[in-house]
Amino acid sequence: MSRLTELFGIDVPIVLGPFGGLSSVPLAAAVSDGGGLGSFGLYGYTADRIHDTIRQLREATDRPLAVNLWWPRGDEVEPADVDLTPVLDAMAPLFAAAGVALPEVPATFLPSLTDQVDAVFAARPDVLSVVFGVPDAATVARAREHGIRLVGTATSVAEAVALDTAGVDAVVATGMEAGGHRVSFLRDPATSLVGTFALVPQVVDAVSVPVIAAGGIADRRGVAAAFALGAAGVQVGTAFLGTRQSAASAAHRVALAAASDTDTVLTRAMSGRLARGIPNQAVREIEAAGAIAPFPAQNWLTGVFRAAAAVAGEGELLSLWAGQAAGLARFDDAGAVLAELRAGLPADRD
Numbered sequence: 001m002s003r004l005t006e007l008f009g010i011d012v013p014i015v016l017g018p019f020g021g022l023s024s025v026p027l028a029a030a031v032s033d034g035g036g037l038g039s040f041g042l043y044g045y046t047a048d049r050i051h052d053t054i055r056q057l058r059e060a061t062d063r064p065l066a067v068n069l070w071w072p073r074g075d076e077v078e079p080a081d082v083d084l085t086p087v088l089d090a091m092a093p094l095f096a097a098a099g100v101a102l103p104e105v106p107a108t109f110l111p112s113l114t115d116q117v118d119a120v121f122a123a124r125p126d127v128l129s130v131v132f133g134v135p136d137a138a139t140v141a142r143a144r145e146h147g148i149r150l151v152g153t154a155t156s157v158a159e160a161v162a163l164d165t166a167g168v169d170a171v172v173a174t175g176m177e178a179g180g181h182r183v184s185f186l187r188d189p190a191t192s193l194v195g196t197f198a199l200v201p202q203v204v205d206a207v208s209v210p211v212i213a214a215g216g217i218a219d220r221r222g223v224a225a226a227f228a229l230g231a232a233g234v235q236v237g238t239a240f241l242g243t244r245q246s247a248a249s250a251a252h253r254v255a256l257a258a259a260s261d262t263d264t265v266l267t268r269a270m271s272g273r274l275a276r277g278i279p280n281q282a283v284r285e286i287e288a289a290g291a292i293a294p295f296p297a298q299n300w301l302t303g304v305f306r307a308a309a310a311v312a313g314e315g316e317l318l319s320l321w322a323g324q325a326a327g328l329a330r331f332d333d334a335g336a337v338l339a340e341l342r343a344g345l346p347a348d349r350d
Helices: 003-008 025-033 047-060 085-098 113-123 137-146 157-166 196-206 220-228 250-258 281-289 297-312 334-342
Strands: 014-016 038-041 065-070 127-131 149-154 170-174 211-214 233-236 265-267 275-277
Touching: 014 025, 014 038, 014 334, 025 038, 025 047, 025 334, 038 047, 047 065, 047 113, 065 113, 085 281, 085 297, 113 137, 137 149, 149 157, 157 170, 157 196, 170 196, 170 233, 196 211, 196 220, 220 233, 220 334, 233 334, 265 281, 281 297
Parallel strands: 014 233, 038 065, 065 127, 127 149, 149 170, 170 211, 211 233
Antiparallel strands: 265 275
C-alpha cells in the first residue's frame, strides 16, 4: 500500500482531476468504484447545491470521494468594482451567435466561500482539495476535526512549501502541461509555468507530505514517469474529460479527440485567469478585441453565452479546456482510462 492509498483509503493512487463546471457524478463515481479517488469541482456552487451534489455522490458510490473549492487569491472583483459596459459591447457578437441577449450584471458573481466551506464540512466528503491558495488555520483544524483529508495544489516549489507548512495532507504538483486553469497564487501564473518533469521531483524534495503529479499524464507511460520522479500518485484530467461519463459536451469531446500536442494555448479570454485550452472563435475574438474583464467578472460574462452554446452543441463558443497530452487520450470510457493508468503503476508502491 502506498502513502496515498493509505491516506485516502483507496486501492490505487490515481486521482480524478476536479473539473470546475465539467464535473459529473457518474464520472466521479466511476473512478472511485474503480479503486481511485473520484473528484468533483464545486466552483460557483451555492451551499444548497453543494449539499445536494455530495448527497448524489454518496448515493452513486460508497467509496472515498473528493470535492474541490477555489480559494480566494485576493484579486477577485465584485460587480460594483468594475464597469463591464465596454466588455459587453465588444462581446455582443458572441452573445448574438449564441442566441442570447446581453445579460444584466448580477448582485454578486460568486457564492460566499464561507458558506461553501461550511456546506462541505456539513456534508463530510472524504477529501477536500483547494486551488488558488493556502487553507487558513481554522479550515485545517476543522478538516482534522471532521476526519476530512485536505489537499492543496501548487504550481511551484514555493507554493508547495507554503501548503505543507499550513498542514495539508497532500500536495498536487501541477505542471504547465495541464489543462484548465493555472492555479498559481504566490506569483503571476505566467511566471510560474514550470513543467511537470521539472516540478514534481523538486516538490518531492521540498515537502514532507505525499506529492500527486499532475499535467501531461494520460496513459501508463506518464504514470510510470511520475512515480520515477518520486510522486506518490497521479492526478489525471483531460484523459477522463473525454469520456462519455464526463459532463463535457459532445463538441468538447470532438475537439479533444482531434487535438494534437500543439493545439492548446494559454489564455485569459474565457475566465479572466490564465488557463489552457483549445482555441476557438470565442477565444480568438475576445483576445483580438482585448475584451477581458477581471476574474470572476469575465467568467460570469462568458458563462452566459457558454451555457446557451452547450445546449446548442456549438463548440466555437465554449471553454474547450484541454491539456497538452490530449492527443494521448484514446478511450471514451472512464473504466478503460483507469485500467490504462493502472498499468503504469509500479509493482511496489511503498
